[in-house]
Amino acid sequence: MDRYLVISSDGHAGPPAPVYRDYLEERYKPAFDEYQEQVRQLLELSRAMRQNEEFVAKWERITGGDGGLTAAYDSDVRNRVLDEQGVAAEVLFPDADVLGTGRVSASPFGSGLNGGAGTEPELAMAGARAHNRWLADFCAQAPHRRIGVAVVPILHDVDAAVAEIRAAHGMGLRGVLIPTRWFDAPAYLDPRYEPVWAVCEELGMVLHTHSGAGPADYGLGPGMMAIYATEAYWWAARPLWVLIWSGVFERHPGLRYVIAENGAWWAPDILAKMDEKFVGGHNTEKMGKVFREAISMKPTEYFDRNCFLAASTPGVEDMERRHLVGVGNFLWGNDLPHPEGTFPYTRYWIRERFREVPVDEARRMLGETAADLYGVDRAALAPLVARIGPSLDEVHGDRPVTPAPA
Numbered sequence: 226m227d228r229y230l231v232i233s234s235d236g237h238a239g240p241p242a243p244v245y246r247d248y249l250e251e252r253y254k255p256a257f258d259e260y261q262e263q264v265r266q267l268l269e270l271s272r273a274m275r276q277n278e279e280f281v282a283k284w285e286r287i288t289g290g291d292g293g294l295t296a297a298y299d300s301d302v303r304n305r306v307l308d309e310q311g312v313a314a315e316v317l318f319p320d321a322d323v324l325g326t327g328r329v330s331a332s333p334f335g336s337g338l339n340g341g342a343g344t345e346p347e348l349a350m351a352g353a354r355a356h357n358r359w360l361a362d363f364c365a366q367a368p369h370r371r372i373g374v375a376v377v378p379i380l381h382d383v384d385a386a387v388a389e390i391r392a393a394h395g396m397g398l399r400g401v402l403i404p405t406r407w408f409d410a411p412a413y414l415d416p417r418y419e420p421v422w423a424v425c426e427e428l429g430m431v432l433h434t435h436s437g438a439g440p441a442d443y444g445l446g447p448g449m450m451a452i453y454a455t456e457a458y459w460w461a462a463r464p465l466w467v468l469i470w471s472g473v474f475e476r477h478p479g480l481r482y483v484i485a486e487n488g489a490w491w492a493p494d495i496l497a498k499m500d501e502k503f504v505g506g507h508n509t510e511k512m513g514k515v516f517r518e519a520i521s522m523k524p525t526e527y528f529d530r531n532c533f534l535a536a537s538t539p540g541v542e543d544m545e546r547r548h549l550v551g552v553g554n555f556l557w558g559n560d561l562p563h564p565e566g567t568f569p570y571t572r573y574w575i576r577e578r579f580r581e582v583p584v585d586e587a588r589r590m591l592g593e594t595a596a597d598l599y600g601v602d603r604a605a606l607a608p609l610v611a612r613i614g615p616s617l618d619e620v621h622g623d624r625p626v627t628p629a630p631a
Contacts, residue, residue: 293562340404
């Protein structure tokens with residue numbers, strides 16, 4: 226086949242707040258109305274403080290005036306955008322509006338990328354259920370193209386979380402998003418979470434964490450956002466070594482785990498140091514067998530078998546280190562409709578990053594590994610790929626690719 230099967234490992238979807246409201250159980254609607262009013266006030270404050278209005282204006286201009294957010298909930302628009310971008314299928318996370326326009330809502334009660342932090346646990350779980358119901362319906366409109374990831378705040382009520390994972394699986398969703406941070410709850414090495422790992426392995430639900438949550442102890446001092454941006458990868462990466470060292474993948478060899486929207490450049494060095502500690506040496510001899518307490522293989526072996534990095538809009542450094550990361554552990558993503566993603570210039574960015582990459586490696590990173598991981602029906606997508614998929618010449622040849630970023 227002279228075209229690439231492209232599967233984005235990181236897309237975002239969600240409707241306007243009134244639509245979410247319809248998916249909530251009746252008893253939670255008054256609380257939702259109050260919560261959304263607080264959100265509205267925060268958005269107004271955020272817009273007043275925003276530092277780059279020029280960018281916002283430019284972004285809305287180049288995306289047809291809506292910032293791409295109509296595609297966050299309109300199935301036909303979503304499909305048209307993906308066709309233009311050459312993307313056959315995608316993994317869908319919540320919280321599409323990162324610029325605070327208010328055109329669409331975040332997952333109710335902060336149950337999405339923030340994992341319900343700062344929200345009463347019952348409301349966070351109710352919000353998650355509403356998002357998951359909506360997402361299941363959205364995915365059902367294009368079932369071969371959409372891979373839904375259920376939001377499941379697991380920190381407070383593990384039994385309720387397990388029940389929601391089973392419900393999400395029954396609705397056709399194929400993954401689970403858990404909070405990146407555990408805040409004041411027990412960390413993920415705690416045995417209380419064992420039923421979560423077990424049910425995900427049992428049902429083949431891919432486990433995910435996603436960039437976004439960070440510490441809340443900066444205040445509003447100078448450099449606050451720059452500090453957050455510098456640390457963002459670390460908070461998203463932290464669950465990786467917690468799950469490895471605590472033996473989660475030792476006990477659950479069939480569990481698959483994806484770190485989304487967090488690049489890949491950081492992984493080789495820290496995994497190499499973890500291996501060094503597992504093997505043992507002069508600088509860890511005093512600690513005895515603590516690095517073999519819960520695992521029997523090198524950390525890199527668990528990573529290779531169980532873990533994947535969904536490197537949205539990968540940078541040059543991500544691509545240069547792909548062999549150290551593992552080509553088979555590297556997933557590409559477009560981060561639609563976030564402005565830091567490849568939209569609306571996905572074909573351009575695929576060419577920029579993959580032009581010198583061998584075809585067999587590019588096929589795996591752009592879609593084949595994701596197809597295996599999420600059980601994508603390649604045969605069902607084949608006619609679509611033949612029509613919209615980037616051609617080998619488009620990616621690796623000399624023909625100019627337009628448009629390029631303005």
